[in-house]
Amino acid sequence: MFAGFPVEDLVFLAVSLVVAGALTGLLAGVFGVGGGxxxxxxxxxxxxxxxxxEDVRMPLCVGTSLAVIIPTSIRSFNAHRAKGMVDMSILKIWAVPVVLGVILGSYIARFAPPDLFKIIFVIVAVFSALRLLFAADRWKLGAQMPGKLLMSIYGAVIGVLSALMGIGGGQLSSLFMTFYGRPIHQAVATSSGLGVIISIPGALGFIYAGWPKMAVLPPLSLGYVSLIGFLLFVPTSVWTAPIGARLAHRLSKRKLEVVFGLFLLTVAGRFVWSLVA
Structure with missing residues (x-):
């Protein structure tokens, strides 16, 4: 026994998190997301x-995910930037409104019911997946990116939703960029940088949000961030992120869209099941 947990449970926890960390890094590189x-x-x-x-499980997952995304996103962003695919002008416009949105989302997380996190996760994932799988290039809002005001508003929305979903904002920003005619590979590469902007204030915000719940959280938790989860996820996710980035640039545009769409539907289905079960 260790801190009230049987040894076999700790072994299960360690193996599960190490394997999942490797898959997370791969996905971060392939899809330009933090892996959340x-x-x-x-x-x-x-x-x-x-x-x-149950009442603290989902926000603990979200907060830990945001912490895990920090090194994974940095690694993925550097790999994509080395290939010259990141549009830094977009990241500069989004930086401040995205951070403000993350702060607001973290504050909401302090008072939100657990199911809210799942519902937001499902809505965004399903909408993104349907667009990728069935609409392809037909859903367009314009031929070029909009003005700074609309970009800032959308950046704030990305920040709020990303904080409540525990993601780096990759699928949201990729969706937005492709609506305005940007190629999927550039959208994916640029979105990897957004994960860096979102994950750091997001993780800090969830530490704050979970502080009143410390008495019921598992050992080695810092607010809604599990230090065990963070330490076991990070090494393998950081190692595999560049592999995913190289793979992304070898896939065709359509294959990348289909694979990402199916992945999002799978994740959404799991949370729908948990809501109705």
Whole structure:
């Protein structure tokens, strides 16, 4: 026994998180996301098995995911930038409104019911997936990116939703950029930089949001951030992120869209099941 947990549960926890970390890094590189769309459902199942209470389980998953995204996004962003695919002008416009949105989302997380996180996750994931799978290039809002005001508004929305979903904002910003005619590969590469902007204030915000719940959170938690989850996810996710980035640039545009769409539907289906079960 260690801190009230059987040894076999700790072994299960460690193996699950190390393997999931490797897959997270791969997805971060391939899709330009921080990997939160995988981290959150994996952590949800792991924390369920070890008995984390339902009312704090989902926000603990989201906060830990945001912490994990920090090094993964940095690694993925550097790999994409080295290939010259990142549009830094977009990131500069989004930086401040995205951070403000993350702060607002973290504040909401302090008072939100657990199901709110799941519902937002499902809505955004399904909408993104349907656009990728069935509409392809037909859903367009314009031939070029909009003005700074609309870009700033959308950046704030990305920040709020990303904080509540535990993601780096990759699928949201990629969706927006492709609506305005940007190629999927450039959208993916630029979105990897957004994960860096979102994850750091997001993780700090969830530490704050979970501080009043410390008494019911599992050992080695810092607010809604599990230090165990962070330490076991990070090494393999950082290692595999550049591999995913290289793979992304070898895939065709359509293959990248289909694979990403199916992945998002799978994740959404899991959370719908948890809401109705």
């Amino acid at each position: 769309a995988l981290v959150v459902p994996v952590l949800y199942e792991v924390f369920r098995v070890i008995g984390v209470p």
